[in-house]
Amino acid sequence: MDKEFELMEAVEQVREGWRRKASEVAKRVVAPRAAEIDETGEFAWDLAEEYSQHGFLSLLIPKEYGGMDADITSFCLVAEEIANYCASSSLLVIVQAVGTMPLALGGTQAFKENFLTRIVKEKALICFCVTEPDAGSDSASIRTKAVLKDDHYLLNGRKCFITNGGVANYYAVFAVTNPGVKMEGISGFVVEKGTPGLSIGKTEEKMGIRGSNTTEVILEDVKVPIHHRIGDEGAGWWQMMRTLNRSRPAIGAQAVGLAQGALNYVVRLAREKGWTKEKGETSGVPYTLADMATQIEAARALVYKAANMMDEKAKGTPVQVFSAMSKYFASDVAMKVTTDAVQMLQWQGLTQRHPVERMMRDAKVIQIFEGTNQIQRMVVAHTLLKSK
Numbered sequence: 358m359d360k361e362f363e364l365m366e367a368v369e370q371v372r373e374g375w376r377r378k379a380s381e382v383a384k385r386v387v388a389p390r391a392a393e394i395d396e397t398g399e400f401a402w403d404l405a406e407e408y409s410q411h412g413f414l415s416l417l418i419p420k421e422y423g424g425m426d427a428d429i430t431s432f433c434l435v436a437e438e439i440a441n442y443c444a445s446s447s448l449l450v451i452v453q454a455v456g457t458m459p460l461a462l463g464g465t466q467a468f469k470e471n472f473l474t475r476i477v478k479e480k481a482l483i484c485f486c487v488t489e490p491d492a493g494s495d496s497a498s499i500r501t502k503a504v505l506k507d508d509h510y511l512l513n514g515r516k517c518f519i520t521n522g523g524v525a526n527y528y529a530v531f532a533v534t535n536p537g538v539k540m541e542g543i544s545g546f547v548v549e550k551g552t553p554g555l556s557i558g559k560t561e562e563k564m565g566i567r568g569s570n571t572t573e574v575i576l577e578d579v580k581v582p583i584h585h586r587i588g589d590e591g592a593g594w595w596q597m598m599r600t601l602n603r604s605r606p607a608i609g610a611q612a613v614g615l616a617q618g619a620l621n622y623v624v625r626l627a628r629e630k631g632w633t634k635e636k637g638e639t640s641g642v643p644y645t646l647a648d649m650a651t652q653i654e655a656a657r658a659l660v661y662k663a664a665n666m667m668d669e670k671a672k673g674t675p676v677q678v679f680s681a682m683s684k685y686f687a688s689d690v691a692m693k694v695t696t697d698a699v700q701m702l703q704w705q706g707l708t709q710r711h712p713v714e715r716m717m718r719d720a721k722v723i724q725i726f727e728g729t730n731q732i733q734r735m736v737v738a739h740t741l742l743k744s745k
């Protein structure tokens with residue numbers, strides 16, 4: 358029993374270490390850059406370098422391949438602390454984990470030794486390429502094809518809305534290897550930047566999360582060696598789903614961090630400007646602040662429950678349901694809290710003088726990516742209705 362307790366204490370200490378480190382980096386380098394990153398929409402290479410020095414870009418890569426071997430809770434803590442100041446900069450950490458996860462979950466030992474080790478050594482960025490113009494929510498309908506020819510596959514297709522598509526060194530690409538069988542016909546591949554036939558299309562001008570690079574990724578007769586396939590042929594769907602189940606709590610954590618950032622900002626203003634006295638209770642300011650804080654705590658609790666279930670590998674529990682709940686609930690809370698923060702500042706809330714305007718635009722995007730909030734509700738409802 359003592360041993361078990363000591364182990365739990367040690368795990369908590371490691372998590373707290375990640376939280377503190379992320380908080381320090383967020384205050385020192387992210388906060389001063391947040392407004393500018395949003396305004397220019399440029400990729401923050403300086404932050405990528407800083408993150409990689411602290412291990413934020415190899416968080417979920419196992420130690421034996423040079424990674425940090427962090428658990429999902431620590432991953433969430435890092436995402437949350439950074440999102441307190443800048444959701445775009447938090448997404449950089451999340452997407453790197455999303456890109457490396459299929460490799461870590463599905464690759465053979467030799468594959469992992471090759472690619473994961475290189476990603477860490479080269480401080481390389483990787484992106485996760487599933488979405489296509491006609492396959493967003495319904496990712497089983499992707500049309501990108503991978504046709505086996507002797508010792509390689511030929512990949513052809515068009516991916517869109519790919520985070521870090523224009524800046525990545527490696528692309529985790531999901532394609533159809535067996536068109537007759539839908540999910541079981543999807544396989545994952547690693548494509549290296551510079552491979553002939555791989556090109557970057559349109560860069561999206563988004564309303565929010567503007568500091569994150571989002572592009573089309575075009576594959577035209579891209580020759581990919583067999584040993585670049587992630588695990589077995591047909592295992593791609595399983596790799597995608599297992600990855601998203603683990604990343605959705607981190608998206609929830611990003612939403613919690615963003616909402617907390619907005620709340621901290623308006624509470625500071627309310628204190629400085631004496632709003633609660635001046636505007637009085639009739640203005641609703643104190644009650645709105647209380648609601649914002651309560652909603653954020655509820656979202657945080659759900660996010661950490663989902664993350665903990667992943668870490669505990671909770672058997673017999675539908676972890677994907679908690680993962681979906683945490684993503685949609687936390688991002689809906691972020692949307693509500695940031696909208697209330699803008700409303701509280703009245704016309705000034707609409708201007709770039711205050712970060713809550715940016716935060717509100719960022720919250721909207723979080724409701725859409727990593728599976729829309731409608732789709733997350735479907736996951737929950739589907740499980741409720743099918744269980745006896």
Ligand SMILES: Cc1cc2nc3c(=O)[nH]c(=O)nc-3n(C[C@H](O)[C@H](O)[C@H](O)COP(=O)(O)OP(=O)(O)OC[C@H]3O[C@@H](n4cnc5c(N)ncnc54)[C@H](O)[C@@H]3O)c2cc1C
Binds near residue numbers: 485488517520566
């Ligand atoms: C900023 C950003 C970054 C992204 N990064 C990546 C990335 O790195 N890699 C990647 O692969 N993808 C990425 N995406 C894509 C993202 O995951 C998709 O946008 C998302 O899954 C929704 O797909 P869609 O936009 O094609 O919408 P659609 O699937 O066309 O859905 C349109 C609307 O219909 C609703 N809907 C669809 N099907 C149903 C249904 N059966 N029941 C009820 N409602 C339904 C949806 O909720 C949505 O409101 C990113 C998107 C954004 C905005």
